[in-house]
Amino acid sequence: MPLPPITPPLLNSANPWCTTLEQLQELYDSPHTGAITTRTSLLGGFAHDPSHHQFTFFNPSTHATSTPNKDVGGDASTTGSLNTLGYSPFPLSEYLEYVKTISEGMGDVPPNGRESYKLVVVSVTGSAEEIAQCYSLIATTQPNVKMPLAMEINLSCPNIPGKTPPAYNTAALREYLAALKVAIDVCLTKSGGVTQISVGIKIPPYTYSEQFEGLVGVLVESGQNVMKPVYLPTPVSFITAMGKVQQNPL
Template sequence: MAEDTRNYRLKISPPLLNSASPWATTIEQIKELYECEHTGAVTIRTSLLEGFAEDPSIHQYIYHNNFSVPAGSLVNYDPKPTLHAPKNNHQHNHEDTSSSQTSTLNTLGYSPITLSEYLGHINEIVGQRHLGTNIDVPKKPFILSVTGTPDEIAMAYALIANAAEMDEDLRLAMEVNLSCPNIAGKPPPAYDAGELREYLGALGDSKATYRGRMAGPESEVRVGVKLPPYTYSGQFEMVAKELAHAKSSEPGEGSVVDFITCTNTLGSSLILDADLKPALNSESGTGIGGLAGAALHPLALGNVATFRRLLDQQPETRDILVIGVGGVEDKGGVERMRSVGAGAVGCASALGRFGVGVFAKMAS
């Protein structure tokens, strides 16, 4: 691959990170990801201003082999009420995470932990640096994945920017999740040009409001969008066009968007159990959810390659970082993502299978 000469505004070094997922829910999980020497950033599970009403009876996930699931493979939630998270897969040895179960299906929603609570967790983790307990850990970015209405996204940016302004040790970014396929009656906004334009406008206004208040370029809160999988050229072209038109108020900076994460899970997917019944429950009652892991990898590679090509065609979007996500679990997957234009590479399903040790495999 030719040398990448783009001037990415969000710096991730080393270029490995987790994507927003159940395995980045609790402070313990986030701290472990932050202290991993192989991660260049940490993405926190998608949150809302007021939290999400998580219900283990309908918000579920499984590992599978792309066709079916073995008996007893449902991965349920830890009963500890204070964690609000799936079991800590850093230690578990469920049969559903065997070498043949490389894909996931989920009907999950968002984190029950609020954005403000996550900012508190980050302050606690980074604050240990001041106490001298982890001073050797580099200052890597926390990417706070958020969702909501455009107005709520603007409020979320204000919360994150205020936190960054108050502590120069924080490296914060905001990823707007416009791509969750599992919320009944709320299709992913990133499939609609008008809705995407509205969100990008809110991001532009928010960045303009807080520009100049940060201590320096490193402390400025960078913003990105998490995109769903696209399957035909018109969809890719629509997104690239909207990104180019959403220009920053800062001269020479191009788009208001600093990075895109692609791709999120593929919705409208269904896995059946041995009795030919839906393997999961869901809000809609159909068991249909989002597909991820190895089964998504070819589509994710295609999305990354297509977006990198389109973004490079316009000066406003050339320096947008593409974070490639989907089915990566080893060095080979990282190399494939990087070869098609990913400036950084993330994983979720593999993190659930192997724990933070997966990043050593990815970096080997």
């Protein structure tokens, strides 16, 4: 399913500064965003352990660090960051309530002369079965809110001990896409063919060609008749990629 236009073409990525309703409302109201993303949530929330989950900012030129775990928004010198943060402590259901609250705060026409309501990208993670449930919850919320919703599956978090990012594993990726196709089919059937939301996958940095080829291979496969139900194309409408800055020593 195609994504609605993102105007202006700027949106935040999933991160700790889009955790609360207040932060999401501020991002939604900003004239500079054309869409917003929530921090990654799980069906049941994620236990935040302040002794493990920490962050600091640093100045990339001097390597001077800021006070750990203190937001330094507005300080242009500390543009680097180090973190061991996990997912949001709030469950997906809480984010869907935030989305409803933001929706209820708007009138029957998009605010500020906009042509359409801004897209909300709901970032989620979990097992393939849990992601299928996340899809169903988000799709069920869609008819009750004004803005279009999309689901972004975070397959790339490096900070969860014992959980290799599934985006580095072709077999795991295949499992997610297969579960998603079934979830999309179930929601389409239940809604009489009306409700389908766009789904994206967030991938980690890939550094060699086999990683790209593995991803493309599974995406192509997910649109072919080996993955049921065969009437549906690939469940993936968009890919969120993060950049890798490489300095050439020569």
